[in-house]
Amino acid sequence: MIKIDKKSVKYLKELTSLDAISGREDEVRNYLKKAYLKHDLVVEYDELGSIVAHKKEADESLPKVLVIGHMDEVGFIVKQILPNGLISVNVVGGITLSRLPSSRLILTTKNNKKYYGSVSALAPHLGGPNKDIKSSDLTFDFGFSSEKEAIKAGVSVNDMIVEEGNFKKIGKNRYLAKAFDNRYGCALGLDLLDALNEEKLNVNLYVGATVQEEVGCRGAITLSHMIKPDICIILDCSPANDYDGNKNSNGRLGDGVLIRYLDRGVIANKALLDLQIDTLNELKLPYQYFQSAGTTDGSKVQLAYDGVLLLSHCLCARNIHSPSSIIDGRDYEVARISLVNLIKKLDKEVILRLRKETVYGRD
Ligand SMILES: [Zn+2]
Secondary structure (H helix, E strand, O other): OOOOOHHHHHHHHHHHOOOOEOOOOHHHHHHHHHHHHHOOOEEEEOOOOOEEEEOOOOOOOOOEEEEEEEOOEOEEEEEEEOOOOOEEEEEEOOOOHHHOOOOEEEEEOOOOOEEEEEEOOOOHHHOOOOOOOOHHHOOEEOOOOOHHHHHHOOOOOOOEEEEOOOOEEEOOOEEEEOOHHHHHHHHHHHHHHHHHOOOOOOOEEEEEEEOOOOOOOHHHHHHHHHHOOOEEEEOOEEEOOOOOOOOOOOOOOOOOEEEEEEOOOOEOOHHHHHHHHHHHHHOOOOEEEEEOOOOOOHHHHOOOOOOOEEEEEEEEEEOOOOOOEEEEHHHHHHHHHHHHHHHHHOOHHHHHHHHHHHHHOOO
């Protein structure tokens, strides 16, 4: 029976408890750095703040495989502190504003002080809630009674705000938390190192995490140019759309890894996608075809230099980009086992075959 490992749950719990909007990935980056260093790896950064780890003694003759997930989550940046102590904000990433009123919040100051609060909501008695909400309509309430009080507490323009979404196990296999998009990818990178760091691989493995995916996959550009991988595998969390109970829905919880064949920015590399499918079939693990109107860091990585062989190894979650996203632990375990086995298969010959198939087609 497939079940998520306790260690994976611990990674997910710890990582989703950290706050990191685009450009403020410090908390997640520090967590990953500590975990990478435990494996005695070299840790490097690109100039935007993406992080990557690899073995100290690399065999230069072997191909480079880069496995990345993004660290950032959607959220807000303080725009203005109003005279009455309420706060107006800029929105960072894709958030459905109409679901925000009365949502709970965490503000992080420059000095890493945390304040808890709520999105202001007009009571039903006063004619709320509004149907169409613009970001300029929103005010955030952290309990300050004046601008002066907020400033004294260390709050300033440009501080980070996220929605609060504590980690909880719900049901037999499901987990509820904020930011599974994409602490899934950060956690799986750590599981991958736990599984493979002592193994003798036929590739140089680079495991890392990017910044600023939610605002245009910016860290993916800089990190892929820095590492120059032969293959890149993207770990990301995609939107489930199984609310209607239809067994053919696009992205179903508990039905395994996504075979992400098409999205707004990536037409999947067929040779690599077949390798992913073959691996899942050999292990008798579940998978599901998936297409998306969104995209991932893969859209940028594939375009680095003269192109990079790219695979997305994703799972889906309900309610992504909200503080109440839900994943199925079995999907995570399927993603973990199949990724470990897929990477063990990679060597010079396999990558040459994949490259030839990509460029010339199948013989
Ligand atoms: Zn994502």
